Amino acid sequence: MRSMIFLLAVLASSGAAAAVAEGEAPITGQGLDRLAAAAGIEVVGRTADLRVETPFGPITARPSGDATARFAALFAEEFAVYPPALVRRSRLKRVVLGSGLAFDGQLRGAIPDFWHDALYLDVARGDYSPTYQRTAIHHEFFHLVDYRDDGEVYRDDAWAALNPPGFRYGPGGKDVQGDALGSLFTDKHPGFLTTYATAGVEEDKAEVFARLLVAPREVARRAGLDPILARKVARMKARLKEFEPAVDDAFWSRVEARPTRPDGPPARPPGRDASR
Known part of the structure; x- marks a missing residue:
């Protein structure tokens, strides 16, 4: 986490953030439509591998795959607890689900993106x-x-x-x-x-x-x-x-x-x- 703010600042300034929007698809159902509309966010799943090059190492992920629906239901249940005003004030705009999420080869359950108002979540990590x-x-x-x-x-x-x-x-x-x-x-x-x-x-x-x-x-x-x-x-x-x-x-x-x-x-x- 200590290098993450600097990492994402580089992405914001270099234009590399556009790459993270490729190979994604909206996730609906499980109450996510209502939740997303109320909180002003979108929830997407990776449909292709993700790799974003940075001076500190790549952010990588694989498609979210078969675990997407189960995790999306869990995510919807937890995020529904928040007052929509809290989510809006956090400026979160996008939640991206994938698998094998990593930063510079180090596996991560999640990566918060302060600069692009996004949150990456791994649907499989810790699924037990x-x-x-x-x-x-x-x-x-x-x-x-x-x-x-x-x-x-x-x-x-x-x-x-x-x-x-x-x-x-x-x-x-x-x-x-x-x-x-x-x-x-x-x-x-x-x-x-x-x-x-x-x-x-x-x-x-x-x-x-x-x-x-x-x-x-x-x-x-x-x-x-x-x-x-x-x-x-x-x-x-x-x-x-x-x-x-x-x-x-x-x-x-x-x-x-x-x-x-x-x-x-x-x-x-x-x-x-x-x-x-």
Whole structure:
């Protein structure tokens, strides 16, 4: 993620972004038509291989294939939770589904595109755990919201000040992609929901947001035992309401009332990497 803003700035200035519109087809059904119209977005699937050359390495993907319909239904269910005003304020315009999504050969579950107002999602990565995929959707969407909030992604001094004294974030999400357990809930790190959250302030915030959407009762339980995490949850909700007033107490009540998912925790089989 740390090089992604610079990467996409190059694409915007070079005109290479036009290539990403080739070999795509609109995805409809599953309630996506209504969702897309309300939020002002389009959802497309790759029908041909994608390769975008950049000075930092290529963004690549394969066609979304047979998994498209299943993932589109999951995506529609998760995105329908958001107030349309939040999606519009994020400036997201396009969601692109593919498989084998990678940046410079490194597999990614998603790539948020701040400069072209797009979000790339891999329909197959982590498909053994729908909860993992749900979490990844919200995690990556938050990066777009985070950027639109104040133009910053990798620095947030006020958030970092909530951490335990002496804590320092790691090298960023890009450099911990190989941690097969990093996205699992853990109580090893006071103030953090997952090990992945300790990689960078941007990942910490995105993990809090995503888990509030997918596992609100578990986050509430953890926050009740961890005052640092409780302050992070409170700050997340306050900042989101400032960014978009529709993300209010009534919104969070609706999230908390969602039925518990039967697909289990966002776990990964040993040795199988599904990091974002």
